[in-house]
Amino acid sequence: MHQNDGRQPGNAPGNGDGDPDERYRRSNALLVDEVLGFLFAAALRAAAEVGVADHLAKGPGTPADLAAATGTDARNLYRLLRLLATRGLVAEDESGRFALTEAGQALRSDVPYSARAAILMLSDRTFWLPAGELTRCLTEGGSAFDEIFGMPFFDHFARDARTAAVFHDGMAAMSDAENAILAAGYDFPSTGTVVDIGGGHGGLLLEVLRRNPALSGVLYDRPHVLAGHRLGTAPEVEGRWSLTEGDFFEAVPPGDVHLLKRITHDWDDDQCATVLGHCRRALHPGGRVLILDAVVPRGNAPHQSKALDLLMMVSLTGRERTEEDFAELLAKSGLRLSRIIPTPTVLSVVEAVPA
Numbered sequence: 001m002h003q004n005d006g007r008q009p010g011n012a013p014g015n016g017d018g019d020p021d022e023r024y025r026r027s028n029a030l031l032v033d034e035v036l037g038f039l040f041a042a043a044l045r046a047a048a049e050v051g052v053a054d055h056l057a058k059g060p061g062t063p064a065d066l067a068a069a070t071g072t073d074a075r076n077l078y079r080l081l082r083l084l085a086t087r088g089l090v091a092e093d094e095s096g097r098f099a100l101t102e103a104g105q106a107l108r109s110d111v112p113y114s115a116r117a118a119i120l121m122l123s124d125r126t127f128w129l130p131a132g133e134l135t136r137c138l139t140e141g142g143s144a145f146d147e148i149f150g151m152p153f154f155d156h157f158a159r160d161a162r163t164a165a166v167f168h169d170g171m172a173a174m175s176d177a178e179n180a181i182l183a184a185g186y187d188f189p190s191t192g193t194v195v196d197i198g199g200g201h202g203g204l205l206l207e208v209l210r211r212n213p214a215l216s217g218v219l220y221d222r223p224h225v226l227a228g229h230r231l232g233t234a235p236e237v238e239g240r241w242s243l244t245e246g247d248f249f250e251a252v253p254p255g256d257v258h259l260l261k262r263i264t265h266d267w268d269d270d271q272c273a274t275v276l277g278h279c280r281r282a283l284h285p286g287g288r289v290l291i292l293d294a295v296v297p298r299g300n301a302p303h304q305s306k307a308l309d310l311l312m313m314v315s316l317t318g319r320e321r322t323e324e325d326f327a328e329l330l331a332k333s334g335l336r337l338s339r340i341i342p343t344p345t346v347l348s349v350v351e352a353v354p355a
């Protein structure tokens with residue numbers, strides 16, 4: 001048995017008794033595999049961009065068939081599909097034809113809960129380029145976005161309709177899969193007004209109004225975002241919603257429930273306290289604020305919030321928060337954390353009332 005020479009890596013495979021050189025070789029292989037992980041994200045993005053999954057939906061195809069249908073290079077498309085197959089999104093059969101698996105379905109653009117727009121948003125250069133500068137965030141603090149793009153994150157996405165669509169369509173695609181679950185996961189008051197602050201295209205508000213037929217709702221966001229709202233698509237909520245354009249750092253509309261879904265994670269504590277302070281002042285008596293965001297769990301277990309937190313670090317001023325972080329932030333904003341309700345999604349409902 002070899003003595004631990006002090007160089008033993010913590011969780012390397014084969015850790016424990018054995019040849020130390022072998023342990024370091026395994027650790028090396030593990031880390032090389034980990035760092036190559038970004039290429040899987042790049043492949044997923046390229047597959048989403050060229051729309052290969054929509055063609056696979058018609059049935060299995062050879063790389064040559066799929067390349068002809070997508071206007072891509074057959075050899076390179078094969079190489080990309082071969083990597084996607086290693087994680088079960090497509091599968092190659094004996095004859096060299098690829099099929100879309102169950103796990104790959106959400107890569108299509110024409111299915112309910114398609115993830116395609118979310119993949120394009122989360123791997124967009126607005127996250128990808130700043131992520132490449134993460135070391136700078138460590139050494140200098142702050143984010144890398146403004147220096148690369150010459151303006152803050154949300155100003156960039158207000159520049160033109162095409163740029164805005166990348167973020168807001170992607171955000172809506174990410175939210176679609178969780179909105180109905182979140183609306184069902186909280187006992188809303190039976191009457192009154194729900195204001196969805198920074199509500200994007202209104203997917204969450206739509207689900208809340210659907211489930212609560214005596215509630216009315218206000219969708220509050222920037223004008224260019226409200227232009228893409230979809231509240232008008234559901235006859236059952238007709239006459240119960242309105243749109244309000246504005247800046248939540250200036251004011252928010254009055255209401256009985258203020259929803260803030262994936263808003264607080266975008267901003268630092270002082271910025272959040274400004275928005276939450278407006279909420280406190282605009283709440284009707286007996287009202288409440290519901291923050292729908294991840295609550296970062298303690299410990300080493302994986303949780304999506306731990307990765308998203310780095311996106312917030314590199315491209316925005318915000319961060320994902322723990323329960324203690326939320327309690328502190330709310331206290332700073334004249335609110336009190338009343339309870340946290342976990343949901344089957346990665347988000348929790350953080351309920352707050354005036355202190």
Ligand SMILES: C[S@@+](CC[C@H](N)C(=O)[O-])C[C@H]1O[C@@H](n2cnc3c(N)ncnc32)[C@H](O)[C@@H]1O
Pocket residue numbers: 154171172175197198199200201220221222225246247248249260261262263266
């Ligand atoms: C991360 S997205 C969340 C959208 C939506 N709540 C969801 O979960 O899908 C942040 C939202 O905040 C909006 N927003 C950003 N700055 C704002 C401001 N100053 N005033 C109002 N809305 C703003 C954005 O337009 C965007 O819709």
